[in-house]
Structure formats: C-alpha cells, structure tokens
Amino acid sequence: MKIVVCVKQVPDSAARVVVENGRVTWGEAPLVINPWDEYAVETALQQKEAHGGEVIAISMGGESAQEALKHALAMGCGEAILISDALLADADSQATARVLAAAIQKIGEADLVFFGRQAIDGDLGVTAAQVGRVLGWPALTLVSKIASLDPASGVISVERSIEEGRQIVEARLPAVVSVVKDIGEPRYPSFMGIRKASRTTIPVWSLADLGLSSVEPVVRWPEILNPPTREIKTEIITGDSPQEIAERLVEKILAEKVL
C-alpha cells in the first residue's frame, strides 16, 4: 500500500485569534498540526501497519509548515514533502486541491490519500472532496470507521458520519478519505520518532516541480473582522434551595421565549 496523508499547520485551538489593524493574529499561541489531521495520520499509519507499505505526509504552506510535517514524521510517517511557493500565497480551495492533486500524482501510484475532516483555521471542509474530484477518484468524506480494506481486490469499505447516522459505502481504490474523530485516538510521537524527525531534511517542491506554472484563485477575501461583541448582562439566579433556584431559573428561561 502506498498511502499519502495531507496535513496543515494551524494556530492551536486554544489560541485567542483576533484581527488587529486588519491583520489576523494569535499572539504567542503556537502553530500546530491541524488537530483533525492527527487522526488522518493515525488512520494512515494503522492501514500501513495492517497491510504493509509506506506513508508519505505532504503539506502545502510556508516554511513553518515543516513543523506539522515533522509531527507526522515523529508519529511514524516514513517520508514528508513540503509544497511551498510564493505563488501559492493567495490560493483558494480549488487551487489548493489542484496543487495537492498534482503532488499526489508526482508521488505516483498512491492507493489511498487521507485528510482530516477540515482545517480549524479556514473551516471550509472541502479539500478532500475537491482533491478526489481533481484526481477522478472516489472521495469518501467524514469517515468514522474503516470497516475493511482489501489491497488485493482494491476495495475499501467505510462508515461515513452523516446527519441521519452512518452511511456504509464501498469504493474501488485509489480513493481519497477524510476522517472524523471516531476513527480512533492519534498516537503520541515516540522519542525515537521525534529524534528521527528532527534529523530529517524535508524536500520542498515548488509549483514548477509539479509542472504547474501558476494557480488561478477565484475566491477573494476583501475583509476579515472580529465578530460583533455581544453585550451580555449575566443574571445570577439564587435561592434558598435547589428546588427554588430551579423554579426561578425556569421562569426566567421561559420569559425569554426561546422554548
């Protein structure tokens, strides 16, 4: 099995992200591997352990995205590639998908490509589906369980999380899969893994290396702003007994006419 896993570098989920002077800032908060992508790496490693083969982590981003790739290496990925190019600064989702698809094709002969469900910065949640579409492969998104994978027949069977429950789908490889948290807790990087990752030099591919001369973003972001602050006056409900407090609270909630 040749497995590719796509990861992104994002501000930590605990970061206080704000716009200051028209620019997005997250203060001293660290940049980390997108938390959803850790589940994708875990799934990729489990499939490799079950069926043999290799796992290659790729990321598109600036120089600092190397750290996300090092995390993936430390978890156990065999190889990592950074796709970085000044021309990608304004890439929108479909441009990103075309670049990632080109990288996957350059790597060649991948059986499976894993993604996390979405990146916690842009929250678009479309990249896995778009990469699958560019490649012309089945895209199995929001997968909560890989029920079976048979490399010999080239068939994967998964459970997808949908609003109504779970959909059980079978597809022919190669395929793109995005995973949700139910897939299983990601492992911690091992000490040996961290040492190996720190010594690894991660190759950088430019657009030219992918045979692309430019990308053509069509989505523009004219403005980014802090959400309007809500003036909330908190009313603390007190009483002599839990029963009295509960009854007062219920009165107050009913008066808001939201039930």
Next chain:
Amino acid sequence: MSNKVWVYIDQFGGTAHQGSWEALGAGLTLAGQMGGGVTALVFGPQARNIAEEAFHYSAAEAFYSDDSTLEDYRPEPYTALIARLAKESRPEVLLFPTTARGRELAAMCAIDLNTGVLADVIALEMTDGQVLATRPVYAGKLLSKVVCQARPQIITTRNRTFPKPAPDPTRSGIPKQVEPALGEAEIRSKVIGYTKSTGGVSLGDAAVIVSGGRGIANNPTLTPPAGMDDKQAEIWRAQEGFKQLGELARVLGAALGASRAAVDAGYIPYEHQVGQTGKVVSPDLYIALGISGAIQHQAGMRTSKVIVAINKDPDAPIFKMARFGVVGDMHSLLPYLTEAFRKRLGK
C-alpha cells in the same frame, strides 16, 4: 430565460433536510435582487414529490431525477448531474445547505465547473452584481467576507441561520425530469446500507441543546456497583449523569451535547462534542452544566441565542457568555430543573 439562482434541495429517504428550505429562502432573497426566480434541484427517492414541495416554498422551476443510480446519495453521479445541468444553463449562483452531502457536493461541483466554493456561509448581500458572503473562520472567532469571481458562485448556507420561507400549498408547478449524467458502470462507489443515529436529536439541527462537562462525573450521591476501579467508577458516574441530562433533554426536545473534556474522558461518544474540534452549534437555548467554557468550547456555541450556565466555580469563563447563571452543584439542581420544566411545559 433560465433562472440565475439555483438551489440544491438536500434530502434523505424522501424527506428534504430543513436546511434545504432555508437555502431556498436565501436564494429567493438573492433572486429578488438579481431578477428572475429560483430553480430547485432534487434527486433521489421521492424526488418528484419533493420537487413539488419546492414550488410550495416559492421555487419558480424544479428539476428532478429519481433514476435508480441516484437512489442512494453518492457524490459522483450527483456532482456529474448538477455540473451538466449548470453547464447547460449557466446559473449565476448555486446554493446548497451545509449538510454532509451539501458541503461535499458543492466542493466537487466547484471543481467540475472550474469555480470557487464559499462554505458554511451565515450572511449574503449583493455588491456590484456579485454576492458578498460572510463566513465564520477559526470556529467563529473571526468572520471573513468572501467573494467568488468565477461563475457560478457556489455557496453553502449554514443551517438554522437563514429563515425558512412559509410554504404555501396553493403555489404549484410541474417539475421537469432530467436524465442522469452517469451510468452505474461509471460509478466507482456503492452504498451498502445505513445505521441510524442513536443520539436522538442531531446537534446541528437542534433548537435547544443541553450540554454536560467534566463536572458530570462528580455526583457524590451515587454509589457505583462493587468491584469497579476508580476510573470505571468515574465513567459510571458520568454516564449516570448523562442519563439524567438526557431526561432533561427529552423534556425540552433538546439535543445532548458535551464538552471536549467529557468526550476525551470517555464519558460520552464523540458525536455529542460541541466546540472547535466538535460541532459548531447555534441553538436558541444552550444550557451548559458542569462546563467551565474553555476557549475552544466557546468557539462552538458562542452564537447561541440564550446561554444558561450552571457551574460550581464562580470564576468559570462560561458565566461571561451566559444570560443566566447558577453558581452551584449541577447534580443537586438537575432533578429539580427537569421537574420544573416538565411541570411548566406540561410534559
């Protein structure tokens, strides 16, 4: 002359998702500014009936197909069909509800139609003949204004954000049947079946949510069965707590939520998690019990209309967002709260 605004009506098992009608409502507003009406697209089981229903919601035109290749939703045949129709008629705007299906279909159609996708949008306005959309990023910590310069502009609308138009059964029309774009042999995936959610009301669709945090495991009045170690006893206590919380949820017709701490501790399955790495929700009423309100939980529920916080710690950050707060032990309050709601709501 075909309509400039198209709306994909997402459905499951012959019933339209409520978000589809909200998307149709958003489409009607845009069409009012762009001229023309709204075209509805409906595929799958009972597609013709749902297409007729779309006329009640003021669609001016409806395309449908209930071909056997579209019986179960699969992205390949659905995308191929939408893309073919859009290439033939060149709509300006293509709207989807932000469901699991709607989001991925929008994403894939954007590739086929060589355009951009604006997902999970909470507001739409027209500027210079172009749609300017607002979408939350960083789980709503920021808002981003976005435009798509190519056509069609593909947009998914966040559920429970745009008002659903009032249906009028006297409005009607004749849906137009369309042929599928792919034959079964060209489709590389197959739906084997479904398992139903056991979670009751789904979080994303809920008007009311009651959520439990780590504090749910701290009920001192419960005695765990003999033979459990500390960890097992803790989880047992938490699960008993969620059962009680589920009772309150039942009385309120609410969905059951949880903090990441509660999910990570193994108290409740992940599908209940509210927050930046769980579900982002926006109910009319959000009742948080034993949840301190870490920044990543706040990101998932900050736009709830009325927030109620019950927590032992008077300094818990959740109180800063709450309309009503109770500083105290959730376990002593919970049974009375359920009882008081039951009495007042007549359930």
